[in-house]
Amino acid sequence: MPAPAFPVLDEIRTLPTVDVLVAGGGSAGCVAAIAAARTGARVLLVERHGTLGGIGTSVLDTFYGFYTPGPNLHVVGGIAQEVVGHLTARDAAFIRPNTYGAGGGVTYSPEVLTMLWDELVTGSGADVLFHATALDTATDPETGAVTDVLLATRNGLLRVAAHTVVDTTGDADICARAGAGFDSARPDAPVQALTTTFRVAGVDTERARSFPKEELFALMARAARGGDYDLPRQEGSIHRTPVEGVSLANMTRVEGVDPTDVHQLSRAEIAGRRQVGEYVRFLRDLVPGYEKAALVGLSAHIGVREARRIHGDYRLTAEDVLGARRFPDAIARCGAPIEDHSGGTDTLWRYIPDDGTYDIPLRCLLPVGLPNVVVAGRCLSASHEAHASARSIAQCMAMGQAAGTLAALGAAEGKAAREVDVKTLQGRLRDDGAIL
Ligand SMILES: Cc1cc2nc3c(=O)[nH]c(=O)nc-3n(C[C@H](O)[C@H](O)[C@H](O)COP(=O)(O)OP(=O)(O)OC[C@H]3O[C@@H](n4cnc5c(N)ncnc54)[C@H](O)[C@@H]3O)c2cc1C
Known part of the structure; x- marks a missing residue:
């Protein structure tokens, strides 16, 4: 006898269509939503928990990646720097000199940051839906575009259509569901160890x-x-x-x-x-x-450093990181070392020679085969080693600003995100304070 059916599957409700759906309200997702809304898009941010900030508020209290090790060069600006300004003004953050090899860190109150994200995201005009897990995607069989995302909530299943979906779930849930390629944990290639703080x-x-x-x-x-x-x-x-x-x-x-x-x-x-x-x-x-x-x-849950790394138009490599490589489609900068918590009793560190920095190219945020999906944050397209450098929160926020701005420009121009002129995106990011 077949298993009895679940009535909830026949009761999917439809939410109003948006220009940009941001799935996952961590550091990357919050900034993506703010950037997209400030660029004029109708934005919905969905988050499976009841707070914003992801690992940055539920596990941690220090932003790395703003400053490089050694000369302490400041390499991330824009909305991320605005966040630091608000925290400092509230007496809720201070700079910790390089105590652990990763460059100067900005240590903050996770509670104040949680409330600040509420203010900044809603203040940008973006709508927020908490306690909503992005569960599945519907894709156009011809183009591969994600037409709708299915959300699981305590009010049942909801579907929402968007011009562009920004996958900031950290684990690339949207990309995986929509059939994009990715690298993840395998017996011969484990991901970084997990930590409860x-x-x-x-x-x-x-x-x-x-x-x-x-x-x-x-x-x-x-x-x-x-x-x-x-x-x-x-x-x-x-x-x-x-x-x-x-x-x-x-x-x-x-x-x-x-x-x-x-x-x-x-x-x-x-x-x-x-x-x-x-x-x-x-x-x-x-x-x-x-x-x-x-x-x-x-910590509210165990901290996951690495889960799925998407297959994007470009895959950032250890050679790019250690060679301080520049890219014509740069959307963020990074000077962080490769910091690998792969296992054993200690951590492996590899520094960029001569205090260098490298670019994160836009192509690392564009999943192959999904024309209207952009990723940001720790699910970027990178090798295990390159990811171990590019995943700091400041870089996740910088990627979020690029992804959100790109998504909004695409929606405004009626184009797929990857068709937006990269120079236009870079100009807009610079105008908004990003350091490229
Ligand atoms: C233990 C640990 C220590 C670290 N130390 C530092 C440090 O000191 N400084 C530093 O800069 N970086 C540090 N990092 C790295 C950094 O914290 C992360 O790379 C960064 O926070 C990732 O941000 P994100 O927005 O990409 O992802 P996340 O912060 O993981 O955000 C993803 C968000 O999406 C939500 N979500 C996931 N799936 C779904 C879904 N299907 N539907 C709806 N919502 C969903 C999650 O609830 C979460 O809010 C550390 C990481 C770990 C785990």
Whole structure:
């Protein structure tokens, strides 16, 4: 006997058509929505959770990528820099000098940033639909264009048609559903390890800061070797935050997970939180300044560094990154090192020689075979190594500005995104403060 049908499948409601549908409200998606709306498009941003900012607010508190390691060159402007300005004006951010090799970081309050994204996105005129997961796509069989996106909500299934869809789901859910090619976790090519972050309060910040990082790492290695603490990663970052006595730790490591598999991801969530317990115990027992530390925050979910990397018109490579390559269709700049958390107890770093920077070309945001889809953020078209450099939040926001602006220009001109003149896009981005 066939399984009984689900009535919800016969009750799909249709939302008003928009010019630009942004799927995923992380760092890239928020900026894409703002840029598209400010360029005059009717925009709907759909987000599966109830907050904006993605990993940048649910897992982390530091923007990397604004400044290069070494000379601290400022390489990202535009809407991303505007965000930093608002956070600083609210006393909710400060610049942390290069403590971990990735260039100067902007450490902020994730709570203030969450509220700021609400203001900036809705203030741009974009509509936001929370608790809406982009589940599937309908495509035109002749052109491959995505005509509609299906959303799963607690009010049932909703469909929305858009001139252009910006895939900022981080995991390239739209592209994968629409049949585009991508690279993802395989046994012979694992993606980067996952991390559950945590915050502790009651830290004696001065004593904690004066304990050298090398000694902390050596202590971790000894503690792990002794067998009393299960610390798979024996380095990582624990740093002060805008709240006195509160530090955020990026230390746990869950390896060998395909983050697009819900079963593996579920096991990883539990493993990450179990590790947090171990790292907190280690800090309290052994590390100066943390004797009275108390766990006050877990990341809302485990942090996924890498899931699907789309096959775009161009694939950024390690040679492009380390060769400081320039591209005629540049839409963003990056000077971040290749920072690979592939596994083991430490992290592999490869720096761009001579303090160089490279361009991210527009073609890395254009999925092959999907004429009206643009991606931005950590699902860009790049090799595993190049991705490990280009994924910092500042670059994700810069890509978001390019994708949103492109989508809106395409809608205004009645063209597919990839038909928009790249010089027109670059001119508009420069006018809006982007650094190309
Ligand atoms: C543990 C960890 C530490 C890191 N440390 C740093 C750091 O210190 N500094 C730094 O600059 N970068 C860091 N990175 C990298 C950086 O955080 C990410 O590359 C960046 O935040 C990605 O932004 P994004 O907008 O592309 O994706 P995300 O932030 O993942 O946003 C994607 C959004 O889409 C939503 N979404 C997903 N699927 C759907 C769907 N089907 N329908 C609707 N919504 C959907 C998600 O809920 C989310 O809000 C770190 C990453 C991790 C995981």
